[in-house]
Amino acid sequence: MAETAEIKKGAVIRHSNHLYVVKDFKFVNPGKGVAFTKTKMKDIAAGKTIEITYKSGENVDIVEVYKKTMQYLYKGIGTYSFMDKETYETVEISEDVIADEGKYLKEGLDVIVSTHEENPVAIQLPKKVIYAVKVAPPAVKGDTASGNVTKEIELDNGLSIHAPIFVKEGDQIIVNTETGEYGGRSTDN
Amino acid sequence: MSQIFHIQKQKNILSLRADIVRAIREFFWEKGFLEVEVPLIVRHPGQEPNLSPMEVIVKDERNKEYQGYLHTSPEYALKKVLAAGYTNVFSLGKCFRNNESFGGDHNPEFTMLEWYRKEVDFHALMDDCEKMYIHIEKKVHKKIKEVSWKRLHMRDLWKQYIGVNLDMYQTTEAIFALCKQKGYTVDEKETYEAMFYRIFLNEIEPKIRETPFLIIHHYPKQMASLARISKEDPLYAERFELYIDGVEIANAFSELTDKEEQKQRLKKEQQQRKEEQKETYEVDNDFIDAVGQLPACAGIALGVDRLVQHYTSCKNIDDVLVLPMSKIFN
Numbered sequence: 382m383a384e385t386a387e388i389k390k391g392a393v394i395r396h397s398n399h400l401y402v403v404k405d406f407k408f409v410n411p412g413k414g415v416a417f418t419k420t421k422m423k424d425i426a427a428g429k430t431i432e433i434t435y436k437s438g439e440n441v442d443i444v445e446v447y448k449k450t451m452q453y454l455y456k457g458i459g460t461y462s463f464m465d466k467e468t469y470e471t472v473e474i475s476e477d478v479i480a481d482e483g484k485y486l487k488e489g490l491d492v493i494v495s496t497h498e499e500n501p502v503a504i505q506l507p508k509k510v511i512y513a514v515k516v517a518p519p520a521v522k523g524d525t526a527s528g529n530v531t532k533e534i535e536l537d538n539g540l541s542i543h544a545p546i547f548v549k550e551g552d553q554i555i556v557n558t559e560t561g562e563y564g565g566r567s568t569d570n
Numbered sequence: 571m572s573q574i575f576h577i578q579k580q581k582n583i584l585s586l587r588a589d590i591v592r593a594i595r596e597f598f599w600e601k602g603f604l605e606v607e608v609p610l611i612v613r614h615p616g617q618e619p620n621l622s623p624m625e626v627i628v629k630d631e632r633n634k635e636y637q638g639y640l641h642t643s644p645e646y647a648l649k650k651v652l653a654a655g656y657t658n659v660f661s662l663g664k665c666f667r668n669n670e671s672f673g674g675d676h677n678p679e680f681t682m683l684e685w686y687r688k689e690v691d692f693h694a695l696m697d698d699c700e701k702m703y704i705h706i707e708k709k710v711h712k713k714i715k716e717v718s719w720k721r722l723h724m725r726d727l728w729k730q731y732i733g734v735n736l737d738m739y740q741t742t743e744a745i746f747a748l749c750k751q752k753g754y755t756v757d758e759k760e761t762y763e764a765m766f767y768r769i770f771l772n773e774i775e776p777k778i779r780e781t782p783f784l785i786i787h788h789y790p791k792q793m794a795s796l797a798r799i800s801k802e803d804p805l806y807a808e809r810f811e812l813y814i815d816g817v818e819i820a821n822a823f824s825e826l827t828d829k830e831e832q833k834q835r836l837k838k839e840q841q842q843r844k845e846e847q848k849e850t851y852e853v854d855n856d857f858i859d860a861v862g863q864l865p866a867c868a869g870i871a872l873g874v875d876r877l878v879q880h881y882t883s884c885k886n887i888d889d890v891l892v893l894p895m896s897k898i899f900n
Contacts, residue, residue: 397753407671407674407675408670408671408674408676409675409771410620410621410667410669410670410676411620411818411821412616412618412621412642412643412667412821412871413618413795413796413821414620414763414767414793415620415761415763415764415767416620417767417771419771432772432776433772434767434768434771434772434775436760436764436767436768437620439755440755530578530579530581531575531578531579543579545575545578557572560888560896562572562575562576563572563575564572565572565575
């Protein structure tokens, strides 16, 4: 048995005889009260999302998942295709499993896929991914003075993010996939 | 680089935050409250069982060391101020709590507004909350949005959402049986409060999000914390929580003024910390004395960052802070 501190995105939890994958969670710690861990979990078999709140420190039945590295290939209809880096087989993972993480995928990106009884249940992206800037409106004189300190740019995989005004088309930039935020030009680091 | 970018990106929100903070101060100044700058370093931290105070070592001119802590709330200091004969007071400043998440609903360093009113009970604070909301709205958005507040007794909330008469579940044994019946994996040794919140957070809180401005009042007396027990409704304590968009923003009490009772409650908390193998702290005897000298009063603590999140529609507390912990340490 694990404790609530081990709950994280992509973990698989057995709850009332159903298997759920954790989609989101947060620790809640009121000053006058009791600490709890709130989770949003998806029933792996039924697809339904539920919210469960555990008392922090409570035992939680976290089920072992098998993890393997796969390389992203392309987006199909309702699925994303990956290559298993050990067997070189193509594995299709449904949009439901990938959910919001899909927007960070780009051809050739390695991700960690968690599987349970050979079914992919979650993917884990690298925390920082480098993209090339495809569209970036040029900075206009006076931008900074008028308070426009950021602009929306489009990256090579279609993802749009906010970036500082000095970012130009063709720059290689880092995006933090946990927050979706600009994390610097890749040459800065 | 990413620190400067964060500050640049949040410029509009941080400016709005400054307007909100100014509006809060104006609200209390106009009502004749005295702003008190409480010390952030204390010798005796609060010992609420689930809080972890941050330790600091203070050294004097001869390099002698003193074990201090950053305060987890201004409560002890403000009650000493009230006991010293001051009237209505407020404090607006940083508080610190360890073992909190970096981002989401928490940041280990956060801003708390706490205020006390003399010779009133907690109803006066409910009025303050509603009026302050409108005052800020006027200053920040230059218009008054029609906001309808709902005030609900905890008993009515349980009846309305889960059909349970909370009057019948006032003891640890009774609420344990209810948790069991509902299928929760509970331990008999859990506190009343822990069992109460299992039901409240799983079955009630998700539903109250449909009421954007909600005051939940009268908590079971087992969860009195620092509140006095209601004279008219003796199963309940005069405590309320303010929820905006389903998020807890503030916690208020008609304050306990019984020194012996206060001592007992702190001893109980100390014992609970011991059982949970957490660090324990000496009881602050000046605080106990202050409680004994308190006039009838009501007090409330409000999370300013969360209030700013509401006005700016920011889901993550990090977005309303100049530099959140996640940007400082990651």
